[in-house]
Amino acid sequence: MTATTTTTDRTGAGARIEVRDLTKRFGSFTAVDQLSFSVEPGRITGFLGPNGAGKTTTLRMLLGLIRPTGGSATIEGQRYQDIASPMRMVGSALEATNFHPGRTGRDHLRVLAAATGIGDARVDEMLELVGIPAAARKRAGGYSMGMRQRLGLAAALLGDPKVLILDEPANGLDPEGIRWLRGFLRHLSRQGKTILVSSHMLQEVEQTVDDVVIINNGRLVKQGRMSELHGDAKTIVRTTDLDALAGALRVADVTSETQDDALVAATDDLRLIGDVALRAGLPVYELRAATTDLEALFFQLTEGTNRNLGDESAAPERDAITGQEGANG
Template sequence: MREPIGRIEVSGLTKHFGGVAAVDDVSFVVEPGSVTGFLGPNGAGKTTTLRMVLGLVRPDQGRATIGGTLYTDLATPIELVGAALESTGFHPGRTGLDHLRIYTAAAALPRSRASEVLELVDLSHASNRKVGGYSLGMRQRLALATALLGDPAVLILDEPANGLDPEGIVWLRRFLRDYAAGGRSVLVSSHVLTEMQQLVDRVVILHRGHVVQQATLADLTQTHGNLESAFFDLTASQEPLS
C-alpha cells in the first residue's frame, strides 16, 4: 500500500557528535491534515532531527521518509517539501522579490510564483525593499514564502513565530491551520508553548535526545491540564543521561 504523499515517518533516528548522542532512537509520525508540534528544551535534539529529515545531516542509524521516500531521493523536493529552519542567509542587498525569483529560476518554477507567495505571507508591500532593511518578523515571512514556492504537501518550520508581533503570530497560526486543513502536513518546532497550545493537533516532545511523549493535544491536556504543564511534567521527570 502506497503511503500518503505528505506523511512524514521518522524511525529510529540516531546521531552522535563527538561521542555524545544528540539524537537517540527517535521515532514519530506526522500525518497529512494535521499540525504537529515538535517540542523540547534547548539542546534536546530538535534541530538535528529536522536536519536529518531534510537530508542535511546523515544519521548514524535509522531513517526518515516523506511519502515513503528519503528526502535525498525525491525527484523534485521543492514540490513536496517546504522547509524554513532559519530566517538568515538572505543577501542583504537583494530585494525580497529578487530573492524569490532566484529560487523560482533554479527550480524551473513560473516567475510569477515569487509574487504569489509574497502575497500569501502578506509581504507584497515590501517586495522591492532590500532584505537588509527587513525586520526579523519580515525575514521570517520571507523564509516562509521561500518554503511555499513549490506549493508543497509538507511544511517543516523551526521557530517560525520568532520575531513576529502579536498580530503576526495570530496570522501565522491561522495560515498554518488552514494549510493543514487542506490535507497537508505541518511540522513546527517551537519554544512558545502557549502558542503551540492554540496551533497544534498533535505533539512530539523530545528531551535529551529521546522522545518522551507523542500524543494528541487533546489527550495531553486531558491528563496534564494544558500543554505547558505537560511539557514541564514530562521533561522534568526524565533521568539525566549517564
C-alpha cells in the same frame, strides 16, 4: 507508494513523515537518540522540546542537510535528497536569518524558483500571500525578524508542497503576526497538507496544533493528540469539610482527592457536584473546571534531565564544513 493509500479522503494533498530509530552523534555527543515518530497528513503537528533537545538536528536530518549516524527519516517513503522535485513535495523554513543581506527578498525567492523551474508570477503571488509584496523589493539586510519569517514562509510555499516543515516560525512575530500565522496554518492544513511546526514552548502552539511530538535529550518523550495532554476532566471544589464532601461524591460515583485545601473531583460536571454539596448541606466556596497547566506539564515531561542548559544548536552549531566530525563513513 504505500503511504498514499493510508491517507484520508484528501489523498494527494499531504504526505506522511516517518522517522525511524533516527540517531545522530557529533563525536561523543548524542544529539538525537533512536528517535521514532510519524506525522500525518491533514493535521498540524507540534514538534516540541526544550532548547537543545535535538529538534533542529532532527529536522535537518529529515531535510538531508545532516547525515544521520543511524536510522531513517523519510517523506512519502523517500529520503529528502531522493525526491525528484523536493520543493514541490516539501516546503521548509529552517532559520529566519538565511538571506544574503545584499539581495532583495524577491530575488532570494527567484533564485529558489529558478532551481525548481518556477516562474516569477508564482514568486509575486507568494509575496502577496504572506503580505510583503512591496517590502520584498528592498535588500534583505534591513528586514525585521517578522519580515524574515514571512519571507521564509513564502519560500517554503513556492512549490505548493504537500508537506510544510517550519522551525520556530513564531519567533520574532508580534501577537498580530502570531494570530495571522495560526489562521494561515489552519487554512493550509484544511487543504490536507502535512504541517510540522517546531517550538520550544508548548503554550505557544497549544491553540495551533492537533498532534504533538515531544522530545528531550534527543529521545521521544511523548507522541499523541494535543487533547490527550490535557488528560481527564477535573473539577476543583472548596468547602468546609472536604472528607464529608468526598464521601458524598463517592456515593454519587465520583472519585475525588484532596489537594491542599480543595477537593479535586474526576468529572467535568460542575452541576452534579453543586447538587451533591447542597444535599450534603455543605457550603461551596469555589467550584470550577481544572485547566491543565501546560507549562507545568511540559516542564514535568522534560524536566531535570536536560543535558545542556545551553542553546539549541550548541552541539551542531559549528562551522558548516568543519563541523563534520560526526559524519559517518
